[in-house]
Amino acid sequence: MSLDLDQRTVHAWFGLSYSNYAVLPRTLLQSMPDEWQHRFITCLDELEAAFSHVQQAECYKVRAAVERVVSDLTDDELKQIGYSKSDDCDCHAYVDEAARKIVHVPPKCPHETAYYDDQGNEVDGDALVLWPIGKDPVPHYNRCRTYIEPRLPDTLEAEPPTPTPGEWINPVTGERFDLTRDYPVTREQYDHLLKGEDHGYQGLVWRHVGEFADGVPVLLAIRVGEEDSVEGSIKVTDLKHTLPHNK
Numbered sequence: 001m002s003l004d005l006d007q008r009t010v011h012a013w014f015g016l017s018y019s020n021y022a023v024l025p026r027t028l029l030q031s032m033p034d035e036w037q038h039r040f041i042t043c044l045d046e047l048e049a050a051f052s053h054v055q056q057a058e059c060y061k062v063r064a065a066v067e068r069v070v071s072d073l074t075d076d077e078l079k080q081i082g083y084s085k086s087d088d089c090d091c092h093a094y095v096d097e098a099a100r101k102i103v104h105v106p107p108k109c110p111h112e113t114a115y116y117d118d119q120g121n122e123v124d125g126d127a128l129v130l131w132p133i134g135k136d137p138v139p140h141y142n143r144c145r146t147y148i149e150p151r152l153p154d155t156l157e158a159e160p161p162t163p164t165p166g167e168w169i170n171p172v173t174g175e176r177f178d179l180t181r182d183y184p185v186t187r188e189q190y191d192h193l194l195k196g197e198d199h200g201y202q203g204l205v206w207r208h209v210g211e212f213a214d215g216v217p218v219l220l221a222i223r224v225g226e227e228d229s230v231e232g233s234i235k236v237t238d239l240k241h242t243l244p245h246n247k
Contacts, residue, residue, distance in 0.1 A: 023062055026141040031148045039174030064136040070115050071125035081129065082118030168217050170237060177236055179208040179217055194221055194232040204231065 014022075029040065070083065078084060096103050115123050139146050163169045166180035182205035185194070190201030206219040212235060221232040 021060070025136075025138040027138055027146045027148060028150075030141060030144055030146075031150055033150075033152070035171070035174075042174050063130075063132050065130040065132045067128045068131040069125075070123060070127050070129050071113070073129070073131075077131075078115075081131070083115060083123075083129070085113055085115045087113040168236065177217070179236075182207050183219075185221055193234050193238070206234070208236075 029037070032040070068077075070078075073081075073083070075085070094103055095101075113125060115125055115127075117123050117129075139148075163176070166178060168177045168179055169175070170177070185201045185204035185206060187201050189206075190204065194201075194204075203224050204221050205224060207222050208217050209220050210218055212218050217236045219234055219236055220230050221234070223229050223231065
């Protein structure tokens with residue numbers, strides 16, 4: 001599903017579906033370009049970290065299936081998925097010999113067939129149910145050996161992510177860095193990147209001042225209150241995970 005930028009929410013992506021989960025075949029994910037996989041994994045890492053405090057099921061069972069309308073299933077098919085139905089009623093018909101016609105009592109049956117799921121809950125006859133199919137049409141990932149050539153849209157290959165004003169996006173990992181703010185220099189950064197020289201890391205901040213020849217932003221280590229004193233420089237990409245970044 002393709003959505004406009006202002007509609008790119010998870011709820012909008014699901015459309016009118018009542019699905020509570022999104023199932024993504026591993027084989028197709030590993031067949032996407034590396035740059036796309038890097039961005040995808042970054043999002044998964046952020047999602048996992050954001051909800052690490054939420055209790056979740058250890059695992060889920062996924063089966064390939066198609067959607068069927070409950071009322072379209074035969075009695076045998078209903079039994080196979082644990083469903084049942086009840087259409088008992090006291091309506092009847094008889095032959096009126098004098099009028100030479102069949103008379104229905106009452107004229108129209110007011111009863112409807114009731115359907116029940118495998119938990120005994122009544123469900124509507126128009127409800128959709130998953131009907132298992134024999135084999136998943138997507139082949140097994142086979143330890144990352146299976147590859148299916150993706151048909152990529154031109155936009156995926158030609159258009160990089162659009163940064164917001166003051167933002168820089170790592171073209172390899174997809175990480176977004178806010179270059180409009182100062183970042184305090186940590187003790188780890190001071191010892192590793194600045195070699196632990198001069199007056200210590202307290203009061204030092206990383207400040208964006210420009211770009212290297214390859215377009216990667218350069219940050220200077222500047223001591224607050226002594227803006228003319230530069231104690232080191234570094235590429236934003238070399239800071240790796242030691243620098244907080246936008247999500």
